[in-house]
Amino acid sequence: MKNKKGKWEFDYNGQIAVDDYKGIILASYITNNPTDYYELIPLMEQVQSNLSEIYDETPVNYQVSADNGYSTDMNTEYLEQNSFDGYISSRKLSREQKKYNLSDKPFAKDNFFYDNEMMTYIRPLGQQLYKISEYTYKNKSRISHWTKECKTCPMQLFCSKGNRCRVIQDYKIPSKIRMQ
Template identity: 35%
Template structure:
């Protein structure tokens, strides 16, 4: 498989799902996918095959390798509570210093009813379109006053 350094080599990506309370392995797999992005759904499906359907509200804790929009939507659809840090939070949790950027993506609040984002300066960013990039749907949001923002860093 192609590794993180873009080199092809014999590599494997093991996946193990463990019940937190008992410590028992409830699902496992080995793939040649170089990321964990596509592994959450199969692990949950294998878990449900092995131990019955997971009750609504079951807590699913995984590392930031599983942090994708499709995984978050899947967990929501299944009624499962996902605890997945994004890359910045994962670095923070490991004690790595982060730039204090008051306008990083995780500081924007999403308003589902209006399908818009609210920036830390309380400005509304409205959806202006979508496009495909690397096989994933990307959404464009724009704010009317971003150009005049007193906190804007060029």
């Protein structure tokens, strides 16, 4: 498979599903796909197939946890549609845990707090970004958030990169928002 530097190597990507309670391997396979993006669905289907051979009725109330390599719209929607209780780490959470340069970039999108109840972003300095438009781009729904308070903010040049106002694009994936 291709490595991160774009060179071909004799590598494989191992996928495994384990029952956390009993420590039993429920499913496993090897792929030459270098990322985990497309591997959660086949792994979960293999888990269901393996369990259906053991049980007359497939157990319900699965809890599925995975690292942010599996964090795709397709995977979160699949888990939700199939009634799995999914917990996939987001890129934002991973960066927070790794202390990823967020102090070097205080106005990066990952430093903005998303308020689920108000369905809006809160800037690091406390101002609320308001929803201004909703549109579709490349068959995906997106929402733009902004605030006119940027014009009087002393940090405007750092936050909005020379533009008059900071705009944040949200991809409006309901399953990902609910998972977060």
